[in-house]
Amino acid sequence: MSYNQKMFGLGSKRSIIREIFEYSKMRSAEIGADKVFDFSLGNPSVPAPAEVNATIKELLDTQSSVLLHGYSSAQGDAGVRGVISDSIKSRFCVDMSPNLIYMTCGAAASLSICLKAVIEEDKGDECIVFAPFFTEYRVFVENAGGKLVISKPVDKTLEADVKDLESRINEKTKAIIVNSPNNPSGVVYSEETIKALCALLETKEKEYGHDIYLIADEPYRELVYTNVNVPYLMNYYKNTLVCYSYSKSLSLPGERIGYIAVNPEMNDASNIYLAVCGAGRSLGYVCAPSLFQQVIARCIDAKVDIEIYRENRDLLYNNLTEYGYECVKPDGAFYLFVKALEEDAYKFYERAKAHEILVVPCDDFGVSGYVRIAYCTDKARVLGALPAFKALAEEYGK
Numbered sequence: 027m028s029y030n031q032k033m034f035g036l037g038s039k040r041s042i043i044r045e046i047f048e049y050s051k052m053r054s055a056e057i058g059a060d061k062v063f064d065f066s067l068g069n070p071s072v073p074a075p076a077e078v079n080a081t082i083k084e085l086l087d088t089q090s091s092v093l094l095h096g097y098s099s100a101q102g103d104a105g106v107r108g109v110i111s112d113s114i115k116s117r118f119c120v121d122m123s124p125n126l127i128y129m130t131c132g133a134a135a136s137l138s139i140c141l142k143a144v145i146e147e148d149k150g151d152e153c154i155v156f157a158p159f160f161t162e163y164r165v166f167v168e169n170a171g172g173k174l175v176i177s178k179p180v181d182k183t184l185e186a187d188v189k190d191l192e193s194r195i196n197e198k199t200k201a202i203i204v205n206s207p208n209n210p211s212g213v214v215y216s217e218e219t220i221k222a223l224c225a226l227l228e229t230k231e232k233e234y235g236h237d238i239y240l241i242a243d244e245p246y247r248e249l250v251y252t253n254v255n256v257p258y259l260m261n262y263y264k265n266t267l268v269c270y271s272y273s274k275s276l277s278l279p280g281e282r283i284g285y286i287a288v289n290p291e292m293n294d295a296s297n298i299y300l301a302v303c304g305a306g307r308s309l310g311y312v313c314a315p316s317l318f319q320q321v322i323a324r325c326i327d328a329k330v331d332i333e334i335y336r337e338n339r340d341l342l343y344n345n346l347t348e349y350g351y352e353c354v355k356p357d358g359a360f361y362l363f364v365k366a367l368e369e370d371a372y373k374f375y376e377r378a379k380a381h382e383i384l385v386v387p388c389d390d391f392g393v394s395g396y397v398r399i400a401y402c403t404d405k406a407r408v409l410g411a412l413p414a415f416k417a418l419a420e421e422y423g424k
């Protein structure tokens with residue numbers, strides 16, 4: 027075998043989410059899609075804003091093919107980066123510059139680029155993530171040559187645990203990924219937690235004499251259902267890189283558009299930005315989709331209607347807890363992280379499947395004994411699934 031076995035491993039072993047998704051398609055063909063309660067995939071069910079669709083049409087009618095379908099600058103169109111940096115300035119009071127914005131194909135590309143930009147494989151660099159975490163972090167960190175280190179959450183609340191983080195930081199720690207609102211828990215880390223985390227990182231930077239980068243993975247920033255504050259990490263910590271995506275905030279996951287923003291206050295910001303450009307180049311993530319760069323520049327303040335998600339969250343949380351399930355009430359994202367009714371989450375998933383409920387067992391997310399319910403679906407599916415969830419709980423004697 028003369029090809030890369032690590033890549034073969036990644037390609038041939040489908041993620042559990044994809045596996046469930048394939049099963050769902052097969053089962054829907056057998057018994058009808060309305061009888062399969064598929065809560066596996068985080069694919070937004072709310073349509074993109076009408077303004078986005080109108081802008082696409084208008085652009086196609088009025089703008090040149092080169093602007094819409096040609097290559098942009100490798101780091102993205104300068105005008106588009108200007109609109110984004112102005113928006114960051116006015117929303118978060120950060121003195122952002124277009125020269126610190128790098129347009130990407132969504133958060134996945136942004137994370138891969140940022141990790142590649144800061145991790146030095148030959149130094150044995152490590153990246154800490156807070157469990158529960160988006161499973162692809164492992165792939166991105168290892169592909170950048172780093173070692174993934176998992177920090178355990180606070181019991182019950184699933185907040186990032188700064189004490190646990192402290193026990194895992196060492197001189198090899200180069201980056202920390204923070205994802206809030208969180209996939210899969212829906213938890214928004216409090217300002218108190220963020221302040222404590224940032225204070226710890228500053229102390230550790232001084233102790234070890236090198237920078238530690240905070241990578242804020244923010245695809246769910248706009249999906250928040252309460253009045254909680256989602257701290258903007260650049261306002262708390264100098265060495266912050268923000269990975270933003272329009273996949274969920276504008277329901278555009280298939281268009282692959284987002285950006286990286288480098289904190290202007292960062293030590294060496296312009297050089298880190300060049301490392302970001304170099305990492306983008308080395309990974310082939312240059313010239314993010316031109317049409318959608320232009321759409322974003324014109325729809326920078328557009329919003330999706332998150333009422334449907336809020337209704338689904340309330341319906342599921344209120345009813346499931348009444349049936350005897352345990353979960354943290356999520357403030358954001360569109361996931362409910364539910365304790366399995368037996369120790370083995372996979373066995374629980376199998377028993378739920380017998381009721382045509384498809385949820386994701388979460389051992390790969392770094393916390394065992396939980397399943398994830400993605401409620402970015404229509405309300406009818408949630409309502410249809412409630413009796414099945416009730417019957418499942420009763421089967422466990424609840």
Ligand code: PLP
Pocket residue numbers: 068131132133134135160205208209243245271272273279284
């Ligand atoms: N980060 C988290 C926490 C996610 O949940 C996802 C997608 O579900 C991504 C990153 C990747 O998003 P994108 O579609 O922007 O690449």
